[in-house]
Amino acid sequence: MDGERILIGDCLHHLQDLAPGSVDLIFADPPYNLQLGGELYRPNNTRVDGVEAAWDRFDGFADYDAFTRAWLGECRRVLKKDGSLWVIGSYHNIFRVGAVLQDLGFWVMNDVVWRKTNPMPNFRGTRFTNAHETLIWAARSPDGRPFFNYDAMKRLNDDLQMRSDWLLPICSGPERLRTDDGKTKAHPTQKPEALLYRVVLSTSRPGDLVLDPFLGTGTTGVVARRLGRRFVGIEQDPAHAERARARIAATPFDADPEVLAITPKRQEPRIPFGQLVESGMIRPGETLADPSRRFAVRVRADGTVIGENHTGRVVGSIHKVGALLQGAPSCNGWIFWHVRQANGHWVPIDVYRQKVRAELA
Ligand SMILES: C[S@@+](CC[C@H](N)C(=O)[O-])C[C@H]1O[C@@H](n2cnc3c(N)ncnc32)[C@H](O)[C@@H]1O
Structure with missing residues (x-):
């Protein structure tokens, strides 16, 4: 070179x-x-x-x-x-x-x-x-x-x-x-x-x-x-x-x-998780799970998710609930949570975020 x-x-x-x-x-x-x-x-x-x-x-x-x-x-x-x-x-x-x-x-x-x-x-x-x-x-x-x-x-x-x-x-x-x-x-x-x-x-x-x-x-x-x-x-x-x-x-x-x-990153449009819910890509009530299926949450109508840990019900953003359920200091909900597709395969919810970004571009 x-x-x-x-x-x-x-x-x-x-x-x-x-x-x-x-x-x-x-x-x-x-x-x-x-x-x-x-x-x-x-x-x-x-x-x-x-x-x-x-x-x-x-x-x-x-x-x-x-x-x-x-x-x-x-x-x-x-x-x-x-x-x-x-x-x-x-x-x-x-x-x-x-x-x-x-x-x-x-x-x-x-x-x-x-x-x-x-x-x-x-x-x-x-x-x-x-x-x-x-x-x-x-x-x-x-x-x-x-x-x-x-x-x-x-x-x-x-x-x-x-x-x-x-x-x-x-x-x-x-x-x-x-x-x-x-x-x-x-x-x-x-x-x-x-x-x-x-x-x-x-x-x-x-x-x-x-x-x-x-x-x-x-x-x-x-x-x-x-x-x-x-x-x-x-x-x-x-x-x-x-x-x-x-x-x-x-x-x-x-x-x-x-x-x-x-x-x-600043040049990439910010896509809140709620946008996937309001656009119908992910439905309220749908289940999200981590790759090992150890943890699961349900999607709420306002784009928050609800799950359960030893203290009881936890409600919040995909990131906050992911961290609380694992007992971890933080969690990137976009790659932690997966959603089941019609063909039975689970994919990270980030795939949907990328789709929205591609459409906006
Ligand atoms: C700690 S090693 C570097 C190893 C390198 N980072 C690597 O990944 O292979 C230091 C190197 O600097 C050379 N060296 C020592 N004194 C030097 C000098 N005054 N001028 C040029 N090279 C020198 C040595 O021959 C040696 O290969």
């Missing part, structure tokens, strides 16, 4: 060649400065593949901070005024990174916790299992106003606001790059594409320029390509850079604007 570039070498050097204010989104997965002492073995005596590379070693915190200040300063220079910066890290480095980026003038928008569904256990049993990493999302400055694709995040999350704790597995299986022997991990810290998908989709638009100064296996480039963004990645290790280049080039993508376009 046009607009993809991989630069081999030190990011401090290559960042200087990028024009000021030219980048829309930066995702950085910098060295963590893990300070690992000695090798780590599992209880079955197999060795844990940790991060032992020279790029993760620094002469103490002051050295690490100076490095962080240098690359973050360059990133701030190349970032557009309304651009976004994301940095991922662990307890080893993320607090230092956070302090440096605030000192440089960045403005923190959120910290996101990536909770791993399958973290590596703490083999020595000396601490809590390290089950998360932290991402900082920052604007270039307090008045930066970075783009946020709120609606896409909400849709991705079944129409509920996307929260700042993301439950995702670590990168494994076929997605994990291996060396030629097919067994050894090609890179110790390959991030899952699903994580980058949220980052890129939430804070950039199709055609935007995405930069990753610590490219590794090229995960950010893969996702940028899938989502129709332009991309520049920097990697100091030529072998990693080549692997990333091949991986990105082999990623299929669909450039159809219809597929990639962002449709703000």
